Amino acid sequence: MADLAPKGFPGIAAGARHVEQAGLDSVSVSDFIMGNGAPALEATVALSAAAAVTTRVDLRFSLLVLPLRNIAWTAAQIGTLQHLSGNRVILGVGSGGAPGTPFWQAVGAAAEGRNTRLVRSLELLPGLLAGEETTLPDGTALTLAPAVPVPPVLVGGNSDNAIRRAARHADGWLPSVVSPATVARGVAKLREAAEEAGRPAPSTTVWLHAGLGDEESVRSARAAFEKSLVDMYGLSPEEAPLVPIGGSPKEAAERFAAYAEAGADHLDLLVDGGDWERQVELIAEARALL
Template identity: 45%
Template sequence: MNHSDKLRVGVILNDLAVATGREIGDAARFAEELGMEAVFMGDHLVPAVPYPDSVTVLATAAAATERIRVGFGVMVLALRPVAWAAKQVAALQQMSADRVVLGIGSSGEMHGRAAWDAVGVPFDERGRRTDESLALLPGLIAGKPTRVGGAEITIAPSASVPPIWIGGNSTVAIRRAARHGDAWYPSMITPEKVAASARRLAELAAEAGRPTPGVAVGGTVALGPDASSGVDELVRGLHEGYGLPLDEARRVPITGSPQQVADRLAEYAGAGVRHVVLGTAAGDWRRQWELVAQARELL
């Protein structure tokens, strides 16, 4: 792998769910100092555990840093009126000097239906509404006159449209990425499945007359002696929550020494992945980020 093709590594701020703004800023700067490509935040209105607003967290991270990108991992677009979502993304893109990565997903059964009921969006319509919003979102962000509902509106100030990563492992998500995405962004997936699905992604993009989107993968590391206890719980969650067969679920967490982590990351790079976004299992997230950075240098 030459330098220009080197796998780009981002980390998830999920361990800072109840952190203050200063702690979030400190974490983002720490990731920047380690040479990470990006910090990401998930998006949950009614989470199982305390979870702050993604836009606010990413704005805080952007204000505390200069280079590192700030990413949604992923924004549940259909929970929001598309015009408001575009306004938020445009503002974040302006404030961060074009450092946003806009991951977009439609959520699923594992996250429940309470959030959808709370905002009055039927759960079973989330896919259709996601597609409809994706068709409008780039134009809105860019400040183009766009008809939304019964009105033609223009968002100002406008912003450059950030790269759009379409989250999800399903065939629907792959089709959506081929139609709307700059990248396909599955999570908790093996390199073998990535490679097979990437071929289908290329076919669908060609049928749509679009360039083949890139591939980014979300994963989890459990590094260092104090993180090993979290692996069994993580595997159980992948099996029960994500529906992965147990043997496959055991292959998803990335463990071991920095060299072993680098070898695992190289498998994803060999499957066509150009970005990985890593959460951490139980343990010291700062130490785990340091070990990930060491592994990145070994690639």
């Protein structure tokens, strides 16, 4: 959530209830605390607030930056949320989150070696959550209780290395701000890597921006986002307009279908522009057309 007070956003609790009442599948929170004054909420606490007022929707980390965190403490937090929510956690993880920013420095997390730490955390986390005695890198033997079902784990990132990590260590791949064509290429690589690892092909969830309708705030947010895709992500001016979801619910449904045809199993949408509650309703209308 780039802005803690987007137009019409009623807060975490009321927003989560609205998503559930609209018939959508999940609420999600990103783990991007910069420490430079930019607004951000700690993801586990935010999802706990959502869990307390909902009964059905999944509680999705999109994504949790594991190399920033102590794995024992993280396992305790995730296990607690899984236990209290009735096993509704979807755990997206990654190694990004702006390493080198003041928050990383303040918690003593080095940017170097973060992918290695991510893989090690992925290896340790299932046993910790399942209540198994687990030996940590420093030699400590740790058993957490109560044991909980290990939530589905999705590895974020668009690179070939991220795809290989998802294929070897996770239940899903979580690319972000990519076109259907890029998803199709990534899914092919994912299936090949999973076959080489002797594992089932992971699912694919695509994280995208969405702003439906034609009001000025939606148009301006879309234009700014498309520019950032070219300037920051290196997309071509031709490909950038193919990434954000917009238009009418019918047009958005067609975009949803294009991602599904490319191999996406789920879409994780960040509302960008317009009235937040109305955007949720429009997204639900689009989904109902599939």
